[in-house]
Amino acid sequence: xxxxxxxxxxxxxxxxVRKILTSIGLWPxxxxxxxxxxxxxxxxxxxxxxxxxxxxxxxxxxxxxxIAKFAPDVIRRSVKVKLVPAVGPAAIxxxxxxxxxxxxxxxxxxxxxxxxxxxxxxxxxxxRMEWQGPYKRSLKIRRGASxxxxxxxxYNEHDMDIMEICGLSEDNRREAKESSRWNHGDKLPEYDLRxxxxxxxxxxxxxxxxxxxxxxxxxxxxxxxCK
Numbered sequence: 001x002x003x004x005x006x007x008x009x010x011x012x013x014x015x016x017v018r019k020i021l022t023s024i025g026l027w028p029x030x031x032x033x034x035x036x037x038x039x040x041x042x043x044x045x046x047x048x049x050x051x052x053x054x055x056x057x058x059x060x061x062x063x064x065x066x067i068a069k070f071a072p073d074v075i076r077r078s079v080k081v082k083l084v085p086a087v088g089p090a091a092i093x094x095x096x097x098x099x100x101x102x103x104x105x106x107x108x109x110x111x112x113x114x115x116x117x118x119x120x121x122x123x124x125x126x127x128r129m130e131w132q133g134p135y136k137r138s139l140k141i142r143r144g145a146s147x148x149x150x151x152x153x154x155y156n157e158h159d160m161d162i163m164e165i166c167g168l169s170e171d172n173r174r175e176a177k178e179s180s181r182w183n184h185g186d187k188l189p190e191y192d193l194r195x196x197x198x199x200x201x202x203x204x205x206x207x208x209x210x211x212x213x214x215x216x217x218x219x220x221x222x223x224x225x226c227k
Contacts, residue, residue, distance in 0.1 A: 077101075077202055077203065078202060078203040078204075078205060079101065079106075079197055079198070079199040079202045079203065079204060079205040080099070080100040080101030080205070081097050081098060081099055081100060081101070081106075081197050081199075081205050082096075082097075082098040082100055083095055083096070083097060083098075083195070083197070083205075083207050083223075084096040084098065085151075085209065085221035085222065085223070086148070086221075087217070087220075088217055089216075089217040089218060090217070090218065090219075091153055091154050091155060091218045091219070092150060092152070092153045092219075093150075093151040093152040093153070093154075093211060093218075093219040093220075093221050094132065094148040094149065094150060094151065095148065095149040095151050095195070095209075095221065096146050096147075096148055097141070097146055097147055097148070097149060097197060098144070098145070098146035099141040099142065099143055099144065099145055099146065100143070100144075101143065101199075101202075102143055103140065103141065103142045103143055104140065104141070104199045104200045104202070105138055105139065105140045105141075105199070105200050106138060106139060106140070106141055106197060106198065106199050107128065107129075107137060107138040107198050108128070108129040108131070108149050108195060108196065108197050108198065109126055109127065109128055109129060109195070109196045109198065110126065110127055110129050110151075110165075110167060110177075110193055110194070110195050110196075111124070111125070111126040111193065111194040111195075111196075112124050112125055112126075112165065112177065112178060112191065112192075112193060113191075113192040113193060113194055113208070114191075114192045115178070115180070115189065115190065115191050115192075116189065116190045117180075117182075117186075117187040117188060117189045117190060118180045118189045120180075122178065123177075123178065125177060127167035127168065127177055128167060128168045129149050129150070129151070129166075129167055129168065129195070130149065130150045130166060130167065130168050130174055131147055131148070131149060131150075132147065132148040132149070132150055133147065133148075136168060136172045137168060137172055149195075150166050150174065151165070151166065151193070151209075151211060151221060152164060152165050152166055152191075152211050152219055152221075153166060153219075154213060154218040154219050159183075160181050160182065160183060161181070161182055161183070161184070161213065162179060162180070162181050163179065163180050163189055163213050163219070164176035164177075164178070164179040165177050165178045165179070165191055165193070165211065178191065180213075182213075188212055188213040188214075188215070189212065189213055190210055190211070190212035190213075191210065191211045191212070192208065192209070192210050192224065193208065193209050193210075193211060194206060194207075194208050194226060195207055195208070195209065206226060207223060207226065208223070208224050208225065208226040208227075209221050209222065209223055209224060210222050210224050
């Protein structure tokens with residue numbers, strides 16, 4: 001029927017506009033503005049006084065803007081993952097990320113918090129972490145499955161021990177974000193890290209860790225409270 005086809009075309013056009021505005025973050029604010037205008041018109045038709053109509057519409061607009069800004073982060077569910085540092089004598093420190101929630105795409109970010117037993121100043125930077133395997137920057141993990149993040153590596157060069165905190169460059173290559181060198185018998189360097197696991201339309205999962213040169217293995221990684 002013509003009327004049904006017309007309604008479907010109208011809905012398709014509406015849905016397209018809604019998706020575009022949602023993608024750039026304007027849809028909640030547009031709805032808030034239209035609601036405020038509707039409240040203003042309604043109050044005018046109800047013969048409210050001019051100042052009362054204006055105040056009511058302004059209050060509705062302010063309330064809507066606050067809700068549009070903060071409600072999505074409150075309503076969104078958190079990513080459900082379990083983070084388990086690998087143990088053993090491997091020269092590369094891995095962090096297992098097990099997905100305990102629905103299948104979704106993940107990426108990971110690391111922030112350097114502090115460093116000990118190193119005379120150099122720490123550059124407190126945040127950077128994208130590398131997934132072990134062919135997909136470096138992001139990947140999709142099924143419920144119950146797990147993949148590893150590459151956190152750090154250790155090696156010996158010119159009779160000095162070296163430890164590097166690893167991350168991704170702009171062209172998806174592994175690079176050392178910070179590094180420490182020491183001689184046998186020196187105090188072993190330690191790094192405190194904050195790691196964020198970010199999922200699609202979910203609040204990120206955040207944990208903190210200390211990564212240090214190990215005495216029984218090349219590297220050690222332990223969980224610490226986030227401050």
